[in-house]
Amino acid sequence: MLMVRDLTVRFGSEAAVDDVTFDVPNGRITAMLGPSGSGKSTILRFIAGLEVAERGEVLWDGERLTQVPTHERNFGLMFQDYALFPHRTVAGNVGFGLRMRGDDATSVEQRVTEVLDWVGLAGFEGRAIPTLSGGEQQRVALARALAPAPRLLMLDEPVGSLDRQLRSRLVPELGVILRDHEITALYVTHDQDEAMSLADQLIVLRNGQIAQKGAPGEVWDQPADVWTARFLGFDNVFDSLPGVSDTPIIVRSDAVSLDDGGLPAVVIAHRFRVSGPEAVLRLENADELVADLDPAPPVGTRLRVSIDRAGTRTLG
């Protein structure tokens, strides 16, 4: 089990990571979400032993790692900006960890082909890094981090610049691989769906502090607060909603329906989503409400809507 205790990392005066404590159970996948600049990469770098903390420590199965140098931790880290070796070919990059481990040439080659194949870069072995497209580079970085199957694998937005289709194949498969090899994983992502579908545990960071922590289902069922709910991507998050709730509440867009007895509102915009068009309504108290109204009434239409309580969730 990976334990991070009271971690505080300061750059100059302001703290990038502020008293963070969490565990990652062996063989489990923890997803880390948080706004840009909230300290995700810093935490990973610290766990890898690449960052000195002002306070706090990291333990593996109870053993303090503070004195253990990076290369002896057997922690893999896929850097957000890849940090691929510019002087090595794709194969040279992907096989690096295996060679360091002392695998013999043939098995290295075999494994490299296997992993490259998986990320959809079969035949790229000989390519020079600068000739790769952005997404190809990201996949090489992913392959490089995964190849040696370290005991802990930290992935910093591993599929951020891949197209959704490729992502929706890779991410679930990645989950299977990690579980099969019992690799403990720490996974930074900006894609809620990714986190949901992959993670056993979710950590939401805010300004270097943990805003919420828990199983994905719980977190989505019970966002800790309005900020977290909004950050998680819920559209209709209100501190209160007249006539519906006077505590913080989330309303699913498909819980909104036309109802002459309902709240007065006006359509101020349309939003196009793959799932179909959505209407953005402004309520009397100026709150905005996104509603799945199909067909969406033209902008400007005044109407009344009611909210199906089943589709709402109260917070806190």
Added chain:
Amino acid sequence: MLMVRDLTVRFGSEAAVDDVTFDVPNGRITAMLGPSGSGKSTILRFIAGLEVAERGEVLWDGERLTQVPTHERNFGLMFQDYALFPHRTVAGNVGFGLRMRGDDATSVEQRVTEVLDWVGLAGFEGRAIPTLSGGEQQRVALARALAPAPRLLMLDEPVGSLDRQLRSRLVPELGVILRDHEITALYVTHDQDEAMSLADQLIVLRNGQIAQKGAPGEVWDQPADVWTARFLGFDNVFDSLPGVSDTPIIVRSDAVSLDDGGLPAVVIAHRFRVSGPEAVLRLENADELVADLDPAPPVGTRLRVSIDRAGTRTLG
């Protein structure tokens, strides 16, 4: 108007861009989607004058640009890997284009503050690039490209590593800015929603060729083919569906409902989405069907489902 004609770019033997032709009307935003390695960045680099083509040319308002050097084209390009100047501060990067243009120091400073403010990096002026987080760097790159308001702005996954919340603020605002300044834009993204909400025109690339081109609405209503539909992120895309359609068809997950007289199927998995859980069913012909069944029946349940024609779309 930007015109790209018969563009073919070859690296070694294989063509990265293969006979691509398209226009970007003045002041309009065109979104470019395509799998990793499909040639998006290459096209942008060519338009900027950074890549030599085997065939084809780029024109601006009818004028051939082949002989016009990059720095005289007044085309902005935000690089996928940012290409920030490591030896300049944030302000030095963002203000670069303005200085090249010959703006005086004060107006540069002013504009820099303004743009940084917009991308949420107020007060970062003096920061050194290597000390920025990934997303912060991306925002600096975006600000740098936007600051001089070039006549054509090309953005290569400008918000890919930003959290959804920030994105959902920036993207629409970006659209407004572009339209206000009548900046013609070419926008590479992997996020369908982004493309939908922002673009006037959509270009889908596949292996360096244009798979489909058109207004976002059209494209989503009528994906050119199964590949395009799947790439655009539709879950249930079938070459044919017994008893429903024997031509290619898309089925919305919420068009699936339990029906004793329907197709026999078995629940093989659950998928968690922000919008709620989804059940993955396997039909008798081994096709997989994703269905919004709430509550989702436990995995292994045998059931029968029918499909609401209203929620289907036939292709081609």
Added chain:
Amino acid sequence: MNRPGLRWLAVVPAAFLAWFYAYPIVRIWWVGFVTGDDGLLDAIGTAGVSDAAAFTVAQAAASTALTLLVGIPIAGIFARFEFPLKRTIRAIITIPFVLPTVVVAAAFLALLGPRGTLGVDLEGTVAAILVAHVFYNVSVVVRTVAPLWESIDPRLEAAAATLGANRWRVFREVTLPLIQPAVAAAAALVFLFTFTSFGVVLILGSLEHATLEVAIWRRAVGAFDLQGAALLSILQLIGVATLLGLYGRSQRNRRVQQNLLAARHTTRRARSGPERIAVTAGLTAVVIFTLGPLLSLAIQSFGGLDNPTLSYYSTLDQRDFAFAVPPTEAVANSVTFAAVAAVIAAIVGGIAAAVVAYERTSFATVFDTVLMLPLGTSAVTVGFGFLVALDRPIDLRTSFIIVPLAHALVAIPFVVRTTAPVMAAVRSRLREAAAVLGASPRRAFREVDLPLISKALGVGTSFAFAVSLGEFGATTFIARPERPTLPVAIERFLGRPGGESFGRAMAMSVILMLVTAASVALIDRHRDGDF
């Protein structure tokens, strides 16, 4: 991206070399062959020549290997760590580079001579030559390699560590390949320098060991057999050109563009215990190695430890005898020459480096090789060449500029070798970014490349300055207006019997050291200001 329109810039360094190098040596060869009698047979006939050639290559190779061995770790310490007195130490290790051989010889004999304080007698052994060469050149390695090394993105090394590479593997697999161009450059410089080593071999080396340089000098000066000398120097040049050719080939396609960072983002204080120990040990070792001999000089300049005195310094500037050059005058002359030489070298060398770095053509490779030749050509050949060649169109032979010119000729290779590797490593992507933001290629160079390379360029320039302070190259063989420099002043004192002369010579040497350290530190400070 090949930077267009740079090739024509090559005319500047090309013209410089043609006028001040190629033409003179060809002229002197010509003179040699027309005036020569049986020199041909002599030169080749002398059994010594083949031995000399063999010994020259052998000692140069050994010296280079040793110097790299000592220099690279030190370079690493400078590139990756912050420590107190950094600039001072960097300046100190540059001092030996400029000291006259006689002085260094005296210092070494005081330590490693028959009655040396260290108790080992290296006098006249090959070991003495090698040790002296390392002593002279270790700063060449440090100052050539550090600028590139400290610009390398530490995240690459971090990535290797997360993949299980220990420190050594990280160095072997990541760092070394990335700094390889700079290492090769340093190797080339040290090799050429020791290949044409003269004084060290003559004074410290056992007298039967003669390098080609010594042989050429003996033919040209002692025997005035210009034909033999010409033949030998052609032989020498062929050797140098061959080696440089191989060097050039080895460097082709070895360039890796990378994300160069400013030193302050890549260097840090030593953290763990081992780190601290390594850094401290390394620095202590090199400082002792450098300062040891220097201190023994300093001590002698104070009349020894038993009854120290300042008299040598106080009497330095009383012009009681005409041959005694007052230090102020000597310093002024030295610094003036050095400044002019450094400026010439920086401009010509900088342009040359740009051509070499950005032109990926075979032309560039050849050009690169040619640029290095002056460093591998015997000083006497060049010096006498000046005499027979530089009298028209305008007579430069006796003008003030001849001295800095001669120095610049030797200094330019340093500027090129320190600058080009860094230039070549600058990501063209950055230039592209500048271009899309409206910067013309020239502007892009100024705004993007220059800041990234200015440190390396500064190192090159301070080398040029040092080369000139040390009076390297052809100057001793050309007639020059009587402007005695520090080295000349030192030699003059040494040319007189009596303890006081010796003391004064040592005092003058100490002044030379201080001037060197000060000017180097000054140029460094200026450079450290950059990004």
Added chain:
Amino acid sequence: GDGAAPGPVRGEGTVVLATHDSFAISDETWATFTAETGYEVEVLTAGDAGTLTNQAVLTKDNPTADVLYGIDNTFLGRALDAGVFIEYESAGLDAVPEELRAGPDVTPIDFGDVCLNYDKSAVEPPDSLDDLLSPAYENMLVVQNPAASSPGLAFLLATIATYGEDGWQDYWRTLIDNGVKIAPDWETAYFSDFTVGGGGDRPLVVSYASSPPAGVIFSEEPLTEAPTGTVQVGCFRQIEYAGLLTDSDEGRSLIDFMLGLTFQEDIPLNMFVFPANVDAALPSEFTAYADVPSEPLTLDPATIESNRDRWIDEWTDLALR
């Protein structure tokens, strides 16, 4: 160069003197010259005597100076062969002893004797070069490599002058068996190996007859007696000449001046050699501590020129291989 040339402008009251690095004369002397002749002097220094000679030969067709000074009898032959000089008989020659002269081309200006110096406190001076072969002087002598050092060459020539062209080799072999030490140059020999100069362990060193006075003048504490003495035998005389490179009046007047008393009497304490002009008064240190050997050895410049390289090669073979 022509009138357009930078650096020395010829004529117009400037006379250019090319000489070796160790040339030195006081400013007052030059002031006198300018006062007397109206000519300014520009001095070019150019390495050692050998280099100086070669330069003169190389620039014969387009000299860099009007007058060359500092070429000695060990190199004179080369310059004479090449005919770099324009004949000039200065009036002052009358005051110069016959044995210093070397034809109409050059004018002797000064001379110095390369002699063995000995540490008075450590050894009795040898009475002949032969003595040096005796066990009494085993491991006592340090000499310089004639290939690299001018006094070294002079001492070699002295042995050749003494033992003849066929005899000197045997002498050297025995000398080497007797533990002579060979230093690369005068500085090393005098300051590192000589017992007096630098606390070395060799009480006998090849140096100059003028070294004892110099040693007194430049000693740390004032001395009443020179710690070193000059061995009177086996001294080789080096004579330095001046020669006219351009057919110019300023050149001639410079040579005249160099033979004059002002210049001649300024020579000893600046260059530690003896003035060629017999009328020139010597400084007290010289009269007190320097004794000029009665019969110094010499060789004919032509002989030296035609054999020097062969001799040096032979010496190198037997001494260093």
